[in-house]
Amino acid sequence: MPVVLGLALVIPGVVLAILWSQTTFLIIDRKAQLFDAAGSSRILTRGYRLEIGMIGLLAAAVLLGLEGAAAALEALVRDAGPADTTVALIVTWPIQVLADTFGVAVAAATYFELDRRVDWIDEIPVG
Numbered sequence: 231m232p233v234v235l236g237l238a239l240v241i242p243g244v245v246l247a248i249l250w251s252q253t254t255f256l257i258i259d260r261k262a263q264l265f266d267a268a269g270s271s272r273i274l275t276r277g278y279r280l281e282i283g284m285i286g287l288l289a290a291a292v293l294l295g296l297e298g299a300a301a302a303l304e305a306l307v308r309d310a311g312p313a314d315t316t317v318a319l320i321v322t323w324p325i326q327v328l329a330d331t332f333g334v335a336v337a338a339a340t341y342f343e344l345d346r347r348v349d350w351i352d353e354i355p356v357g
Contacts, residue, residue, distance in 0.1 A: 248275060251271060251275065251282060251337070252271040255341040256271055274348055275344065285336065292332060297325075300325040303325070
């Protein structure tokens, strides 16, 4: 029963995340208000939601791999002794920056492609 309840909450959450995935970019690029941007994101993603979900899964897999590599590297450095905590942070920091940059680049590229493909974007309300 708890598994069913968990899926009943996770699946709508994923759907809403896909529907609202472009909200931040619409606020920044089109200077839309929050609720207008959320509604516009729903319109903008229409017809591309499955692709956006697949891109999200692929990006999540890459990010999990990078995070796993950072955690393994940090564990190796920390095994050398407690004085090496700073070294562990310095060693894993570039991997964290790479992971964050990758995530933002994927999200921005998705918005750029949707903006380029959807010819009725000018109908989206702006602030």
